Each structure stands twice: as C-alpha cells, then as structure tokens.
Amino acid sequence: MFAHNLFLAWKSLRQNPVLSLLMIGAIGLGIGVCMTTLTVYTLMSNNPIPQKSSVLYAVQLDSWDPNEAWGEPNQPPSQLNWRDTQALLKSEIPQRQVAMFRSGFAVQEPGNKLPAFLAEARVTTADFFEMFQVPFIYGGGWDASADHDQQQLVVLSKKTNDTVFGGTNSVGKTLKLDDREFRVVGVTEDWNPTPKFYDLNNGSFAKPEELYVPFGLVEPLELKSFGNTNGWKPEQINSYQDFLNAEEVWIQYWAELPDAKSREAYQAFIDHYVGEQKKLGRYPRPLNNQLTNVVDWMRINEVVTEDSKVLLGLSFLFLAVCLLNIVGLLLSKFLGKSGETALRRALGATHWQILQKNLVEVGLIGLLGGVLGLLLAFAGLQGVKLLYRGYERLVQLNGELLLVALGIALASSLIAGLYPAWRAARLAPAGLLKTQ
Amino acid sequence: MLQMTHISKVFRTDLVQTHALRDFSLTVKEGEFVAVTGPSGSGKTTFLNIAGLLETFDTGSYLLDGKDVSHLSDDARSRLRNEKIGFIFQGFNLIPDLSVFDNVDVPLRYRGLDGKARRQRIEAALEQVGLASRAKHLPSQLSGGQQQRVAIARALAGTPRVLFADEPTGNLDSLMARQVLEMLEEINAKGTTIVMVTHDPELARRAHRNIHVMDGQVSDFTDFSQALSARDALAA
Numbered sequence: 001m002f003a004h005n006l007f008l009a010w011k012s013l014r015q016n017p018v019l020s021l022l023m024i025g026a027i028g029l030g031i032g033v034c035m036t037t038l039t040v041y042t043l044m045s046n047n048p049i050p051q052k053s054s055v056l057y058a059v060q061l062d063s064w065d066p067n068e069a070w071g072e073p074n075q076p077p078s079q080l081n082w083r084d085t086q087a088l089l090k091s092e093i094p095q096r097q098v099a100m101f102r103s104g105f106a107v108q109e110p111g112n113k114l115p116a117f118l119a120e121a122r123v124t125t126a127d128f129f130e131m132f133q134v135p136f137i138y139g140g141g142w143d144a145s146a147d148h149d150q151q152q153l154v155v156l157s158k159k160t161n162d163t164v165f166g167g168t169n170s171v172g173k174t175l176k177l178d179d180r181e182f183r184v185v186g187v188t189e190d191w192n193p194t195p196k197f198y199d200l201n202n203g204s205f206a207k208p209e210e211l212y213v214p215f216g217l218v219e220p221l222e223l224k225s226f227g228n229t230n231g232w233k234p235e236q237i238n239s240y241q242d243f244l245n246a247e248e249v250w251i252q253y254w255a256e257l258p259d260a261k262s263r264e265a266y267q268a269f270i271d272h273y274v275g276e277q278k279k280l281g282r283y284p285r286p287l288n289n290q291l292t293n294v295v296d297w298m299r300i301n302e303v304v305t306e307d308s309k310v311l312l313g314l315s316f317l318f319l320a321v322c323l324l325n326i327v328g329l330l331l332s333k334f335l336g337k338s339g340e341t342a343l344r345r346a347l348g349a350t351h352w353q354i355l356q357k358n359l360v361e362v363g364l365i366g367l368l369g370g371v372l373g374l375l376l377a378f379a380g381l382q383g384v385k386l387l388y389r390g391y392e393r394l395v396q397l398n399g400e401l402l403l404v405a406l407g408i409a410l411a412s413s414l415i416a417g418l419y420p421a422w423r424a425a426r427l428a429p430a431g432l433l434k435t436q
Numbered sequence: 437m438l439q440m441t442h443i444s445k446v447f448r449t450d451l452v453q454t455h456a457l458r459d460f461s462l463t464v465k466e467g468e469f470v471a472v473t474g475p476s477g478s479g480k481t482t483f484l485n486i487a488g489l490l491e492t493f494d495t496g497s498y499l500l501d502g503k504d505v506s507h508l509s510d511d512a513r514s515r516l517r518n519e520k521i522g523f524i525f526q527g528f529n530l531i532p533d534l535s536v537f538d539n540v541d542v543p544l545r546y547r548g549l550d551g552k553a554r555r556q557r558i559e560a561a562l563e564q565v566g567l568a569s570r571a572k573h574l575p576s577q578l579s580g581g582q583q584q585r586v587a588i589a590r591a592l593a594g595t596p597r598v599l600f601a602d603e604p605t606g607n608l609d610s611l612m613a614r615q616v617l618e619m620l621e622e623i624n625a626k627g628t629t630i631v632m633v634t635h636d637p638e639l640a641r642r643a644h645r646n647i648h649v650m651d652g653q654v655s656d657f658t659d660f661s662q663a664l665s666a667r668d669a670l671a672a
Contacts, residue, residue, distance in 0.1 A: 004545060011533050343529050346490055347543040347590070348518020350511045430490040433525060 031373025366413025522591030581612030
C-alpha cells in the first residue's frame with residue numbers, strides 16, 4: 001500500500017505543480033537556511049578528538065596581574081612562559097605532555113629549483129604526534145632525545161611534502177628552513193582537527209601547520225613565536241634570553257592524564273610548583289592553576305560564539321515560519337481534494353488509510369524539499385566561504401549532515417502535515433460526494 | 437437484505453433543525469430492484485447515505501444483510517461498505533488523474549487483495565461493462581456513458597451484495613441512460629440487490645418496486661413486480 005500511496009502522491013504533486021512547487025520551495029528554503037547554520041554550528045562544536053578528549057588537559061598557571069584576572073570569570077592565562085614550561089616538562093606524572101607554539105620558516109627545497117616560500121610551523125616537544133594521534137604517510141615523529149639533543153629534524157605536512165618533494169617518501173632527505181638544514185623524519189596525512197583545539201589562541205578554525213620542528217631548538221636557534229604573546233607588566237627585554245626569562249606567556253601546554261589519580265597528582269604538582277615560585281616573589285595572584293579537558297577548553301574559549309547560537313535559533317524559527325505556511329497550503333490542498341477523499345471513504349477506505357495516503361504525500365513533499373534545501377545549503381555555505389575568512393574549513397556538508405537535513409525535512413514536513421492530513425481524513429463523506 | 441425500522445435523522449445547526457428522515461421504515465429483499473423517488477429535499481439522499489453506511493442515524497434500527505449496523509464503529513462501517521456495498525453516483529465520481537483500470541482498482545486496494553486477484557476482478561468487471569479495451573484511458577478521454585460504465589465496473593469489481601445508485605442516469609442522454617439502465621437490470625438479474633434513487637418516473641417504473649419518499653417518510657409503495665412479470669410473459 002505504501003508504494004501505491006507513493007504513486008498517488010507523485011500523481012497528486014504533478015496535478016497541481018504550482019502549489020506543489022510552493023510547498024517544496026518553502027520547505028527547501030527553511031531547510032537550506034537551517035542546514036547552512038547547523039553545518040557551521042556542528043563543525044564549530046565538534047569534538048575534534050573524541051577518543052581522548054577526556055584525558056587531554058590544557059594546563060593553566062595563574063601568573064597574571066594581581067589586580068586583574070587574565071579572563072572572566074577569574075581565568076588564568078591560556079599560555080605559559082618559558083621558565084614555567086621548562087619546570088613543568090621535568091614532571092614525570094603525565095603519560096605524555098606537550099609544550100608548543102606557532103612559528104614559521106622560509107622553506108627552500110634541496111635542489112633550489114623552486115623559490116623559497118614561507119611555511120607556518122609548530123615548534124613542539126616530541127609527544128605531540130602520539131598525544132594528538134597525528135596520522136603519518138611516511139616515517140613518524142621524533143623522540144624525546146631529539147628535543148634534548150637539539151637535533152634539526154622536521155615533520156612535513158602532506159601538502160608541504162607534495163610541494164617540496166612531489167609527494168614522494170622524503171624521510172631521510174633534507175631541506176632548508178631559514179637557511180639551516182633539517183632532516184625529514186615523517187610526513188603527516190591530511191590531518192585536520194576541527195576546531196584546532198590544541199591552539200585556540202591563534203584561530204579556532206585555522207589550518208594545521210605545514211611543518212613541525214623540535215621544541216629543543218627554541219633556545220639555540222632563537223625561534224620566535226608567530227602566535228599571540230601576552231604580558232601584564234612592563235619588562236626590560238633587550239635580548240632573546242631576556243624574552244625567555246620574562247613573564248610573557250606564549251607557549252601552549254597540554255598534559256595527558258589517563259585517570260583521576262594522575263590528574264590529582266599533577267594538580268598537586270603544579271600547585272606545589274606555583275607555591276614554590278610564590279616564595280620567590282612570583283605569582284602574586286591567589287592559587288588558581290587549572291587543568292581543563294578538551295571539551296571544557298573549547299567551551300571556555302568560546303569556540304562556538306553566542307552569535308552562532310542565536311543564528312541557529314533564528315534559522316530554526318525561520319523553518320517554523322516556513323512550516324506554518326505549509327500547514328496552510330496543505331490544508332488548502334487536502335480540502336480541495338475532499339471530494340476524492342469522500343469517494344475513497346465511500347469505497348471503503350478507513351480514516352487511517354486516508355491519513356496514511358495523505359501523510360505519504362506530505363513525506364514526499366518533505367523529502368523533495370529536503371533535497372532542494374541541501375542544494376540551497378550548499379549554495380549558502382559557498383556564500384559563507386566567500387564572506388568570512390577563516391571559516392573555509394567549516395563549510396562542507398558531510399554524509400551525516402546530508403542525512404540530518406533529509407531527516408529534519410521529513411520530520412518537520414510530517415509535523416506540519418499532520419493536522420491538514422488528519423483534518424482531511426476526518427471529513428464526513430456523505431455531504432461531499434455530490435460535489436466531487 | 438436491508439431492513440430499516442423507525443429510522444430518524446435530524447440535521448442541526450445553531451439556528452434550525454431539519455428532520456431529514458422521520459420514523460422511516462423499509463425492507464428490501466435480496467435480489468430486489470427498488471426505485472426510490474420523491475421531490476428534492478424529501479430525504480431520498482439521506483436515506484441512501486444511511487443505507488450505504490455513509491451517514492449515521494439518530495434513532496431506529498438498521499439490519500444490513502442480517503447484521504445490525506446501528507452501533508458499528510466508523511472503521512467497521514468502512515469495511516462493511518467495502519465488502520458488501522457498491523455505489524453508483526450521478527456525477528460518476530471517477531478520480532480524474534487515474535486510469536480506468538486504476539479507478540476500478542480503488543475499492544479492491546482497500547480490501548487488501550493481492551495484485552493478481554485485483555487484476556482478475558478488474559479485467560472481469562471491465563469486460564462486463566464492455567470497456568476492457570479502455571483500461572488505460574483516463575476518464576476525461578471517455579464519454580459520459582462510458583464513465584458511468586466505469587463507475588459500474590468499479591462497483592461490480594467488489595462483488596457487492598447491494599448496489600446503491602443515486603440518479604445514475606441523471607447526467608446522460610436518453611440513449612446512454614437506457615444502456616446504463618439495461619446494464620443495471622442485467623446486474624440485478626444475476627442476483628445483486630439494487631436500490632436506485634431517481635427523479636425519473638420512467639426509470640422508476642423499470643424497477644420491481646417504487647418507494648415514494650415525502651417529508652422524510654415513505655409515503656407510497658408501488659409494486660411493479662406483477663406487472664413486470666405479466667409484461668415479460670406477454671413479450672415471451
């Protein structure tokens with residue numbers, strides 16, 4: 001009966017194409033707007049590393065101004081300074097830990113055939129790759145000894161490897177970064193965590209870096225941060241060493257703490273460390289060191305903006321307005337066919353059979369509206385891409401979102417169509433047969 | 437086949453109430469061909485709607501094929517309509533965007549018959565009304581008489597025990613009206629009970645029995661069965 005009802009629904013839509021197109025268009029428009037905002041919102045609020053998000057902790061030490069918190073409400077700075085980083089790296093409590101910052105290098109391929117280009121880089125300790133589960137095409141990351149021994153090693157992104165080495169296995173080959181030779185130890189796959197949770201200071205949706213070098217090279221090569229550097233008091237900085245000794249914060253720090261026990265131990269460790277520093281005259285604020293997991297970290301850093309939430313709400317309100325219009329159009333359509341409904345009732349159809357027939361028609365309208373909505377959402381996302389820089393990586397519809405769009409279209413049209421379909425099914429047939 | 441006893445039906449609005457049927461009693465035997473006549477507003481259509489289970493009544497009792505239908509649920513009445521009753525309407529009441537075949541198929545779908553059984557019944561019914569070759573046509577491609585024959589085929593396909601016809605020739609010219617009437621007589625001759633509402637006295641005279649309805653009550657009976665038998669004997 002379902003197939004037959006589908007056949008009747010298709011015929012009915014074709015019988016009055018203008019009305020059908022109006023309804024499909026209204027649903028399509030509502031779904032298109034909803035899916036555009038929902039896609040952006042979903043990707044913004046996506047958990048980028050669900051399998052580990054509860055054991056990875058951003059480390060914050062409150063080294064800030066005694067008179068004013070770094071962020072509201074009473075948030076410690078989101079980055080650490082060099083001195084504290086060095087102290088924390090000595091702890092053996094975390095299963096893995098990473099100190100890192102964003103930097104950049106002029107890259108020169110070994111044959112000097114291509115002009116040098118500027119590549120964004122991440123200067124990081126060795127655990128970065130395993131801790132954040134970075135996938136590799138060739139080779140892998142470096143080990144802790146490379147940091148310790150200040151070895152000039154590099155991990156390339158797939159894109160950089162494609163540019164410099166034509167996509168071949170470049171492990172063991174060398175290239176120049178700022179005129180210094182670095183040996184390639186690994187090439188990552190297209191790794192694209194969204195949001196870029198491990199460094200929300202430099203754009204929540206920024207692209208991953210194009211290459212990675214050991215944190216151990218910071219001091220000998222005097223590597224500079226390309227990211228945010230913040231301080232709260234005037235400091236005399238005349239040399240690179242002055243900068244490293246300053247209270248300025250510029251290093252992101254993450255610890256992998258697999259259970260509550262290690263978390264408590266690490267919290268005690270950093271609290272003890274800060275307590276010791278207080279005795280030296282540092283850390284003028286009350287003790288306020290925090291370990292924050294990935295999901296909370298994204299919430300605190302407002303990865304999903306209030307504007308996005310409001311926009312999402314408004315888009316669903318718009319869908320509701322579209323659906324209200326459809327209720328009217330469907331009522332008009334079904335009541336316009338009351339003669340046929342009366343005839344079917346006279347020939348033996350029950351209320352339920354008429355309701356089923358009408359709902360199948362509503363469902364078909366919903367699905368067609370959903371398909372139109374997806375096309376509009378695709379166009380809308382292209383518009384977002386053109387209008388807003390930094391959102392390029394958010395604006396793609398995946399299979400899951402396609403199904404969600406069709407599901408919302410089907411469900412919302414059925415909700416909107418329930419009353420008109422029910423009302424038409426309840427019409428008394430006797431009075432309507434003569435007018436059919 | 438059909439036994440109505442002291443049926444009454446009142447239509448109420450905020451301002452007025454109309455007694456469509458008052459103390460209406462009628463019995464139609466199995467295999468009878470009964471014509472129901474009466475002026476407009478006399479209650480003929482209300483009688484037909486109640487008899488065809490399209491409308492409920494306020495008081496009285498109604499036995500259809502021996503079954504008391506007074507207190508049946510709407511779904512049960514729908515099923516009974518589907519299984520035991522066929523309708524023929526003045527305006528044919530075909531679904532315009534369905535083919536002849538699909539129109540005849542409508543009641544059979546609601547009965548839940550499988551595809552093969554439905555096809556056999558539809559082909560037999562269309563054969564019986566002489567429209568087997570028009571199965572794929574749309575109603576708009578047929579003449580009025582042909583459309584009414586499709587409606588008859590739709591009623592016949594369900595092998596009803598009783599056929600209710602509401603002015604079945606009202607929209608047809610005299611030639612086509614005669615053809616349709618002959619078809620109804622043929623169906624009746626095979627045992628199907630027919631109750632036909634008509635304004636046309638000539639048509640009414642072809643029935644076994646004529647019931648005149650006035651002000652919602654049966655006002656007169658005319659039994660033509662003896663006269664018809666005599667006519668048939670003379671013709672023979």
